[in-house]
Amino acid sequence: MTDRRTFLRGAGALAVVASLPAAVRASSANPRVLVDWHAHFVTHAEISFLRQRQSAPRVFDGADGVSLMENLDTASFAGGKPSPFSASSIAARLHHMDQLGIGRQLLTHTVALGFDATLPLEQLRPLFRAVNDELASVVKRYPDRFFAVAALPAADPQWAAQELRRAHTELGLIGGSLPLNAFATLESARTLAPLFAAAQKLGSHFFIHRAPASALLPGQPPVLIPRDTEYARWSIISNGHLANGAITLGLTDFLDPYPDVSVEVIMLGGFLPYLIDTLVPAAHKAGVTDPLARLRRLYLDPGPYSRNGEWVKLAIDKLGADRILFGTDYGVGGGDRGDSAAGLATLDQVLTPAQRQQIYIDNSRQLLARKGIKV
Numbered sequence: 001m002t003d004r005r006t007f008l009r010g011a012g013a014l015a016v017v018a019s020l021p022a023a024v025r026a027s028s029a030n031p032r033v034l035v036d037w038h039a040h041f042v043t044h045a046e047i048s049f050l051r052q053r054q055s056a057p058r059v060f061d062g063a064d065g066v067s068l069m070e071n072l073d074t075a076s077f078a079g080g081k082p083s084p085f086s087a088s089s090i091a092a093r094l095h096h097m098d099q100l101g102i103g104r105q106l107l108t109h110t111v112a113l114g115f116d117a118t119l120p121l122e123q124l125r126p127l128f129r130a131v132n133d134e135l136a137s138v139v140k141r142y143p144d145r146f147f148a149v150a151a152l153p154a155a156d157p158q159w160a161a162q163e164l165r166r167a168h169t170e171l172g173l174i175g176g177s178l179p180l181n182a183f184a185t186l187e188s189a190r191t192l193a194p195l196f197a198a199a200q201k202l203g204s205h206f207f208i209h210r211a212p213a214s215a216l217l218p219g220q221p222p223v224l225i226p227r228d229t230e231y232a233r234w235s236i237i238s239n240g241h242l243a244n245g246a247i248t249l250g251l252t253d254f255l256d257p258y259p260d261v262s263v264e265v266i267m268l269g270g271f272l273p274y275l276i277d278t279l280v281p282a283a284h285k286a287g288v289t290d291p292l293a294r295l296r297r298l299y300l301d302p303g304p305y306s307r308n309g310e311w312v313k314l315a316i317d318k319l320g321a322d323r324i325l326f327g328t329d330y331g332v333g334g335g336d337r338g339d340s341a342a343g344l345a346t347l348d349q350v351l352t353p354a355q356r357q358q359i360y361i362d363n364s365r366q367l368l369a370r371k372g373i374k375v
Contacts (some may be wrong), residue, residue: 031103038327042334092336120154136171155214175205242270249353306343309350
């Protein structure tokens with residue numbers, strides 16, 4: 001199993017996409033891929049906020065003048081050494097999308113940074129409001145290239161519900177983003193009922209990203225920082241968290257009152273595809289009539305696992321191609337960082353033509369149509 005930051009398919013994958021003729025790569029008017037549902041956007045609001053902080057999480061200039069982010073250890077990641085972090089370049093993003101024939105991106109703030117767990121609510125509320133205003137300005141400027149979901153705090157569902165309504169009615173956003181560990185247990189998920197009740201009325205889309213949630217939520221996993229073979233143990237922790245959150249969302253009754261809310265879990269739900277053959281018979285024994293149908297309420301996007309063809313194929317085999325949204329994890333770290341080429345090249349190789357049509361085009365079109373959005 002390979003860590004999301006280090007797993008690369010090599011220069012060959014990049015060359016495959018780079019060598020595609022312009023007609024194949026297509027334009028935004030006739031894209032190869034309708035929507036990349038997993039793309040991060042670093043706002044100027046975040047940079048300004050983090051530069052004012054004297055302790056992690058914070059942004060500062062390194063000795064060479066490069067803007068760096070210092071983060072904290074959480075249940076989902078080790079803070080590690082400060083890494084490059086800057087406001088996202090819209091020009092570089094659009095150029096990259098055009099080169100690959102990606103029509104649109106769903107923009108999200110970088111949920112994985114863990115602000116939900118590391119910043120107090122009195123700081124999160126104004127920060128997330130400013131982030132959402134900036135995301136909305138990008139969508140307004142490029143309405144044919146971007147959608148966006150609002151940054152929302154899991155520990156204040158009442159305020160989050162108000163912000164979600166503002167996101168839909170004033171900002172032109174299509175939903176919200178939340179940290180995965182908010183769904184670590186059903187008890188924790190149920191604290192979000194006011195937010196999901198608002199989302200049901202609005203027909204929201206939720207982007208659920210691997211990340212720690214506030215300690216104010218019950219049932220949060222402990223902070224266990226591996227002291228050996230971190231490259232392997234963090235993968236186990238991450239994919240376990242992902243599967244656990246997907247099980248809360250898919251197999252419990254939490255989503256039952258919210259049929260008009262679409263839910264997207266990143267990175268294929270971690271270990272979830274590998275567990276289906278164990279979970280389904282176990283669920284039957286527990287009296288669950290159709291566990292697979294319950295899990296199929298979720299959408300999964302591969303994100304960085306788009307470079308792992310076997311994992312994607314397994315998810316399709318176990319849950320169906322109609323539950324997979326194209327997503328690449330573009331834009332981590334902001335600036336001009338991000339490359340969707342390797343993932344797209346891998347998917348081109350492992351998917352059948354029918355699966356490519358469904359995952360690249362049809363699933364996005366159908367999901368958006370249910371929200372009254374024609375693309």
